[in-house]
Structure formats: structure tokens, C-alpha cells
Amino acid sequence: MSCEVGILVNEELMDFIKSLYQQLFKQYGPQGWWPLLRLQSNQINPTNRGKFTGYHPNNYTIPESEIEIFEIILGAILTQNTSWTNAETALANLSKSTSLTPKELIAIPIETLALLIKSSGYFNQKSTRLHIIAEFFLNNPISNLVSLPVDEIRIQLLAIKGIGPETADSILLYALKKPSFVIDAYTRRLLSRMGIGDKSWKYQDYRMAFQSAISPTEENLRIYNEYHALIVQHCVHICKKTPLCEKCLFNTTCPKIIPKPKKKQTRKKNFKK
DNA sequence: GCCCAGGAGCCCG
DNA sequence: CGGGCTCATGGG
Numbered sequence: 001m002s003c004e005v006g007i008l009v010n011e012e013l014m015d016f017i018k019s020l021y022q023q024l025f026k027q028y029g030p031q032g033w034w035p036l037l038r039l040q041s042n043q044i045n046p047t048n049r050g051k052f053t054g055y056h057p058n059n060y061t062i063p064e065s066e067i068e069i070f071e072i073i074l075g076a077i078l079t080q081n082t083s084w085t086n087a088e089t090a091l092a093n094l095s096k097s098t099s100l101t102p103k104e105l106i107a108i109p110i111e112t113l114a115l116l117i118k119s120s121g122y123f124n125q126k127s128t129r130l131h132i133i134a135e136f137f138l139n140n141p142i143s144n145l146v147s148l149p150v151d152e153i154r155i156q157l158l159a160i161k162g163i164g165p166e167t168a169d170s171i172l173l174y175a176l177k178k179p180s181f182v183i184d185a186y187t188r189r190l191l192s193r194m195g196i197g198d199k200s201w202k203y204q205d206y207r208m209a210f211q212s213a214i215s216p217t218e219e220n221l222r223i224y225n226e227y228h229a230l231i232v233q234h235c236v237h238i239c240k241k242t243p244l245c246e247k248c249l250f251n252t253t254c255p256k257i258i259p260k261p262k263k264k265q266t267r268k269k270n271f272k273k
Numbered sequence: 274g275c276c277c278a279g280g281a282g283c284c285c286g
Numbered sequence: 287c288g289g290g291c292t293c294a295t296g297g298g
Contacts, residue, residue, distance in 0.1 A: 033279095076279090083278040086296060121295040125281085164281045184279055232279060241277080 009212040016196065017213035021223065024230040027249050031229035032057030034072050034174040035088070037095055054088075060222055063175060066142050071100045072175035073137070076167050077129060078120040090120035105134040129162030136160050142176070150178040150216065165203045173224055179216035182228040183207050186235035193239065195255045 035054030039062075056062050063069045074094065079087035093116045098104040108116075114127035145153055150172060157168040165183070172180035183206040191197050197206065210227070214220050238248045243258070245251055 079278090080280045081278065081293090082280085082295075083297075086278080089296090119295060121278090122280090122293050123295080125293055129281095162281070166280065170279080182279090186279070228279090236279085 009209050013196065013209060014213035016194075017210055020194075021214070021227050021230070023249060024234055025226060028230055028233050030057040031055065031226055031233055032059065033225060033229040034062070034075065034170075035084070036062060036068055036071060037088075037092060038068075060225065067100055069142055069175045070102065070137065071095075073133065073171050074100060074105075074130065076170045076175070077126060077133060077162060078117060080122070080126070080167060082121045087120045090117035093117065093119070102134040102136075102138040106131060106138065125162075132161055133163070146176055146178075150180055153178065154180060165207075169207070173221075173228070177221060179218065179221050179224050181207050181210040181214075181216070181224055183210075184228075184232070186239075187228070187231050189241075190231055190235055190239050193243070193254060193257050194250065195257055 032055035036056070037054060039054040039056055063072055071091065075087060075091055078090050094100065094105075094113075097112075097116055098108060105113075110127050110131060113130060114123045117123050117126055117130070120126060140156070145156075148156075153176065154168055154172060157163050157171060158165065163171070169180045169182040172178040173182055183203055187206060188197070188201075191206065196209070214223055214227070216224070238244050243256070245254070245256055248254065
């Protein structure tokens with residue numbers, strides 16, 4: 001199925017991808033990604049955090065300002081390999097100490113930044129990377145960036161330390177409203193269990209499969225937005241690491257290809273303590 | 274205590 | 287180019 005210049009996406013696969021979207025949307029409805037702090041019904045505090053109230057189903061005008069765009073960009077970094085709950089707490093802390101602008105973010109010392117975002121994990125890495133990203137957006141104003149073609153913005157984002165393919169596509173799609181399909185671990189898991197792809201498939205192979213089936217146009221922007229969010233919704237609750245196939249809407253059609261015994265998460269031996 | 278969460282970079286053969 | 291390691295908190 002794969003070749004040197006990427007996978008061959010045939011008609012059957014494209015139909016599958018289009019059909020998968022229809023079924024997910026019918027099951028779960030509009031998801032309203034990406035969440036914003038201002039849409040939280042209450043301020044984040046120890047009792048309401050993690051309730052994911054910042055979503056906005058059926059409202060595709062979000063984000064509405066450069067501040068909100070930058071908030072999404074920061075959130076995309078903070079949530080890397082981290083639950084949104086922990087990233088959200090970090091973002092709320094940041095917003096209390098600064099307006100979320102590149103300029104003000106750079107003014108915060110790295111050490112201070114690290115303390116503010118502690119809850120998101122990897123705080124030493126992420127604090128330095130937030131500085132790098134803030135500097136990029138200071139030198140490359142969003143108003144200029146959005147006028148460029150999506151592929152060109154993507155290349156620029158990927159050149160920034162701390163932004164890999166998934167984060168770049170999340171920023172393009174949810175912050176900059178550019179049609180770039182987001183692939184994550186959930187997407188790979190869902191597709192592989194349904195018999196699509198194999199170990200040779202890389203990020204770009206999955207991305208191209210989706211983008212061949214649903215072309216990256218302005219009019220498909222909403223579908224890109226919802227599709228990724230729907231996959232997350234489905235995989236968090238049903239197609240989990242240990243899947244709940246009995247509750248799954250694809251129960252009768254999915255081949256349920258569950259790969260090998262999962263290897264344990266690497267854990268640092270703590271000798272000095 | 275364990276596993277996991279909306280990854281990415283770097284190093285090494 | 288692929289595999290393995292590192293980063294690290296908070297919730298279940």
C-alpha cells in the first residue's frame with residue numbers, strides 16, 4: 001500500500017474516510033473545538049477545572065482576535081503529550097500574569113514561566129519553547145502570516161523548535177483557520193484498528209490520505225475542524241487503548257485489529273532523591 | 274504504587 | 287531511517 005513517494009490513496013480508501021466522518025458526526029455531533037478561556041462558564045479553579053466548558057459547538061468564528069489566536073497556539077504547545085486539563089490550568093495561570101501576547105510573554109523570565117505552566121508537565125522544555133514561539137510571532141505578525149499559502153506557513157512553523165507536525169497542523173487548522181488535517185496518536189490507532197494503514201505509514205501518509213479524500217479547501221475547513229475533534233471524542237471514550245468495542249458504533253464493521261501487547265511507558269529511574 | 278495524557282527532539286547504529 | 291530515550295505533572 002505504500003511506496004517511496006508516499007501511499008497510494010485509492011477510491012475505496014477515500015470513500016471509507018468520507019463515510020467515517022459522516023458516521024462519527026451523526027453519532028457525536030459538532031464538537032466545537034478549540035476551547036477558549038473566555039468561553040469558560042466560570043474561572044478555572046480547583047473545583048471546575050477539566051470540565052472542558054470552553055468549547056463552542058456550531059460556532060466557527062472562533063478565534064476572533066489575534067489574542068485568541070495566540071492563546072490557541074500556546075495551548076497547542078502546552079497540551080503536547082499532556083491532558084488538556086493540565087494544559088488548561090497552565091494557560092489560566094499564564095493569563096492571570098500576562099495578557100497573552102508574544103511581547104508580554106517574552107518579558108517573563110524563563111524560570112517564572114516554568115513555574116506558571118508547571119501543571120502542564122515538561123515545564124522546563126515548554127517554557128523555553130514558549131519563548132521561542134513568542135519570538136517567532138513577534139517577528140512574523142499573524143496578520144502577515146495568514147496571507148501566505150497554507151503549505152508555506154506549515155514549513156515556517158515546522159522550522160520552529162518545539163513545533164512538530166501535529167502541533168503545526170493544529171495551529172494551522174484551529175488557530176489560523178487554514179485547512180491542514182491534524183493526525184495524532186488517536187487517528188493512527190483508530191485507522192489501524194479499522195484496517196487502514198500499517199507500520200510503514202508515517203505522519204504525512206495519514207495526512208495525505210485524509211486530504212485526498214477531503215480536499216484542503218476553504219469550504220472543507222469545518223469538516224477538518226470537526227473530523228479531528230470527532231476522532232478524539234471517539235477514541236477517548238470508546239476506541240481507547242483498551243477498546244470498548246461493545247459500545248462502539250463500528251462494532252459490526254470494524255475488523256478490530258488490536259496490535260501487539262503494548263509496551264510500558266518509559267519511566268525514569270530516580271536515583272538521586 | 275501504576276498507567277496514561279490532544280509530542281517533539283535528539284542521539285545512535 | 288528507525289528505535290529508544292528524555293522530558294514531568296496530575297488524575298484515575
